[in-house]
Amino acid sequence: MCHAIENVLQLALRTFSKSEGNFRQKLDKLVTQSSLLTGNDVGLEHYKITKQSDTNKQNGDELRISGAPVTYIQVAENPVVSIGIFIIKEGQMIPLHDHPNMHGIIKCLQGQLRISSFSKKKTVIGDLEEKYRTEDLKRRIEQKHLFLAEAHVPVELDPSSKSCCLDPDNGNIHQVESVSGSAAFLDILSPPYNIDPAPDQPDQEVRDCNYYREVGLSKDGLRWLLLTEPPASFYCDTEPYQGPVLSETQ
Numbered sequence: 245m246c247h248a249i250e251n252v253l254q255l256a257l258r259t260f261s262k263s264e265g266n267f268r269q270k271l272d273k274l275v276t277q278s279s280l281l282t283g284n285d286v287g288l289e290h291y292k293i294t295k296q297s298d299t300n301k302q303n304g305d306e307l308r309i310s311g312a313p314v315t316y317i318q319v320a321e322n323p324v325v326s327i328g329i330f331i332i333k334e335g336q337m338i339p340l341h342d343h344p345n346m347h348g349i350i351k352c353l354q355g356q357l358r359i360s361s362f363s364k365k366k367t368v369i370g371d372l373e374e375k376y377r378t379e380d381l382k383r384r385i386e387q388k389h390l391f392l393a394e395a396h397v398p399v400e401l402d403p404s405s406k407s408c409c410l411d412p413d414n415g416n417i418h419q420v421e422s423v424s425g426s427a428a429f430l431d432i433l434s435p436p437y438n439i440d441p442a443p444d445q446p447d448q449e450v451r452d453c454n455y456y457r458e459v460g461l462s463k464d465g466l467r468w469l470l471l472t473e474p475p476a477s478f479y480c481d482t483e484p485y486q487g488p489v490l491s492e493t494q
Contacts, residue, residue, distance in 0.1 A: 247488040248285040249319065252278050252432075254491075256325045260347070260434035271409070274432075275349060279406045281430060283353040286319065286329055287487035288428060293331050294354075312481035314338060319430075319485050323447060326436035329353070329485075330420070331428040337421035339478050340456045340469075345449065348410040348433050350420070352401035355427030359401065359408060361415035362393035365466060373463065389471040392462055393417060401429075417456060417469065 255277055259270040288294055293315045313336035317329040331354075332338065340362075350359065369382050371392055384390035396415055399408055400423065410416055420429070438451045455475075460468040 248281055249488055250490055252281060253320055253325075253327060256327065256432055256434065257322075260324050271347070275407045275409050278349055278351045278430065278432065281351050281353065282403065283428065285487065286353065286430065287485075288329070288353055290486040291315070291317065291331065291483050293333075293483065294428070312479050313477070314480045315483055316480045317483050317485050319487065320490055321436055323436070325432065325434045327433075328431050329428060330431055330480075332357075332420065332422040332426060334422055334424075334426050337419055337478075339475055340417060340419040340458075341474075342417045342454050342456070343410065343412075343433060343437075344416075344451050344454065345412050346416075346433050346435060346437075346451060347412065348416075348431065349407050350401070350410070351407040351430040351432075352403055352405055353428045353430055354403060355425050356423040357401045357427050357429060358398050358421050358423050359418055360398045360421075361396045361410065361418035362467065362469060363396065363414050364417060364469075365392040365394060367391040371462065384470070390459075391469060392466040393469045395467050 252274070255270075255274050259267070259274045283289065293311075313333050315331040317331070319327040319329060321327070330338065340360075350357070367385055367388075367390070369377065369385050372381060372385070381390060401408060410418060435447065435449075435451065437453060438445075438447055438449060441448050441450065455472055456469040457472050458467050459470045462468060
């Protein structure tokens with residue numbers, strides 16, 4: 245029997261393999277196929293954090309859950325694609341961050357999510373109002389640490405929603421927050437993060453997760469975003485994957 249999550253994994257591998265064409269058509273199919281996934285397809289009911297949340301809900305004290313605000317469960321990872329599950333506790337979020345040169349697909353499995361996203365715009369020093377053109381801010385623009393971005397209308401997802409797709413250029417900078425309780429989602433990324441590639445590794449592009457915060461509004465309605473450290477309150481713990489066994493993907 246081929247499980248739903250296995251079908252999504254194999255389709256993701258075919259979609260993001262550089263050796264095959266018709267990328268847009270295959271990406272649309274992957275979004276459609278991943279939209280059919282449910283929490284049961286990845287064993288969501290078996291995870292400790294999910295059981296803890298359900299127990300506390302019954303007792304009316306979900307806010308008292310201890311530990312990290314977010315739990316990550318790695319489903320599959322290889323040089324082509326990374327698939328994982330994020331479980332966000334009530335009132336928590338994954339702060340504003342990016343997936344540099346990566347595609348991302350988000351499928352809500354439980355609860356409700358709000359995704360706020362931005363698209364980075366080409367920015368030059370002249371975009372700064374003259375009164376703000378300090379040497380420090382000009383240097384940050386030159387380093388691409390400070391830039392203009394277009395804010396998109398926030399999207400809310402629940403388990404009945406179609407998967408949300410973020411590409412390298414549109415909506416790539418985003419935050420994901422739980423709404424009215426804890427929430428869980430499946431995250432598909434390609435290519436995976438590549439923080440410190442080994443010298444003999446074929447893929448030498450560095451892809452690390454960067455965090456940002458809003459620092460202002462431009463006169464034409466765009467937002468100024470500044471590269472920053474992640475908030476001290478944000479961190480993840482992990483649990484082992486307990487869904488259906490998947491085929492070898494290396």
